[in-house]
Amino acid sequence: MESFPRKELVSVIQSGMTGSRSAFALAVGRFATKLKHTDLPLAQEIAQFLSAENVMRGAGDFVPAPVDADSRMELVETIFPVVVPKRPVFNGTVQDVLDDVLKEWRSLDVLIQEGLAPARMLLFCGQPGVGKTLAAYWLAQELKLPLLTLNLATVMSSFLGKTGNNVRAVFDHAMSRPCVLLLDEFDAIAKRRDDDTDVGELKRLVNVLLQALDDWPANALLIAATNHGELLDPAVWRRFDHVIQFEPPSAELIETYLADLPMEEKVRKNLAALLHGESFSGIGQLVNSARKTALLEKADLVPTLVKNAVRLRMSKGNMAKPQEGEMLLMYLAGHSRREIATSMGKTHPTVGSVIKRYLGE
Numbered sequence: 001m002e003s004f005p006r007k008e009l010v011s012v013i014q015s016g017m018t019g020s021r022s023a024f025a026l027a028v029g030r031f032a033t034k035l036k037h038t039d040l041p042l043a044q045e046i047a048q049f050l051s052a053e054n055v056m057r058g059a060g061d062f063v064p065a066p067v068d069a070d071s072r073m074e075l076v077e078t079i080f081p082v083v084v085p086k087r088p089v090f091n092g093t094v095q096d097v098l099d100d101v102l103k104e105w106r107s108l109d110v111l112i113q114e115g116l117a118p119a120r121m122l123l124f125c126g127q128p129g130v131g132k133t134l135a136a137y138w139l140a141q142e143l144k145l146p147l148l149t150l151n152l153a154t155v156m157s158s159f160l161g162k163t164g165n166n167v168r169a170v171f172d173h174a175m176s177r178p179c180v181l182l183l184d185e186f187d188a189i190a191k192r193r194d195d196d197t198d199v200g201e202l203k204r205l206v207n208v209l210l211q212a213l214d215d216w217p218a219n220a221l222l223i224a225a226t227n228h229g230e231l232l233d234p235a236v237w238r239r240f241d242h243v244i245q246f247e248p249p250s251a252e253l254i255e256t257y258l259a260d261l262p263m264e265e266k267v268r269k270n271l272a273a274l275l276h277g278e279s280f281s282g283i284g285q286l287v288n289s290a291r292k293t294a295l296l297e298k299a300d301l302v303p304t305l306v307k308n309a310v311r312l313r314m315s316k317g318n319m320a321k322p323q324e325g326e327m328l329l330m331y332l333a334g335h336s337r338r339e340i341a342t343s344m345g346k347t348h349p350t351v352g353s354v355i356k357r358y359l360g361e
């Protein structure tokens, strides 16, 4: 026979007196779930108050956006509504985790009733330009929440001794409202405590951070992004619900990214293979600059894009078959297939097939 959930009731009272609104709601959810075994009508009566709406109303006291005490600069930038014009492309593993997070947030009502919190803290790791910041924007857009970005330069540029206060102020502000808080370049504030440099100061800072992560409510999503996951303090690492590793895109993913550009499938596949090894941000820049050239010089988009891509790969010395690159550049500069064949010592059909593969002509 189950007994009255005394422990859970004490937690309810404790979090009601000291914690956030969402911590209180979660404690009530846990209490009501246990109480079902001994007093179902009372449990149901209590559960009526547990709704996502009530939790998302945020804390009672709104904390205004903080500024640096010395420079008076804002410590956090707020965007609302967040609009991501093109749906980002992620590999299956990353997309699955992001979808799970969204599903949990959209099922907040069901979770709270059982005293369960949705994923509250995510850590995004990966090289520059793979979509970490973009993924944070995308989540904020999908959840229809404001995106708050910690202004790292301001937070850290103040006298070192103030950094901890600044970080704490940003957290207090973010915790007081439903939002997505993005901590970009997270390694800068979450370095290992045993790092030799600035030991005392960094230790204090990491402790501020750990405390804030422990207090983090269930009605806000914290996303930390870093290029250097390995630099993070293991104690920081452990607190995240999900650590997501963003990889540079595969050729297939690049092909998906290029899907809205008008070109033959074969050409798209070949272009994606050519660009394999570049980051999404590099590819995005390439596409944008080709779009502008095509518009301003009334050129065709695909040859312009291919030319830029070949040039980029050749200049980095990582074009798999540099001779093909030279042939293409000659062709795009106006030389005939025959001229190219003669100059490169290749047969006419060989040149023709390379051009067809890259340009579909």
Ligand SMILES: Nc1ncnc2c1ncn2[C@@H]1O[C@H](COP(=O)(O)OP(=O)(O)OP(=O)(O)O)[C@@H](O)[C@H]1O
Residues within 6 Å of the ligand: 087, 088, 089, 090, 126, 127, 128, 129, 130, 131, 132, 133, 134, 135, 225, 226, 227, 257, 280, 281, 282, 284
């Ligand atoms: N997965 C993706 N899908 C579509 N576009 C992408 C993707 N990743 C990056 N991009 C493009 O590259 C740009 C830069 O990406 P983003 O800022 O998200 O990179 P990051 O991983 O945060 O890099 P950094 O470590 O330098 O901050 C985006 O604005 C977008 O145009």
Ligand SMILES: [Mg+2]
Residues within 6 Å of the ligand: 132, 133, 134, 184, 225
């Ligand atoms: Mg970024």
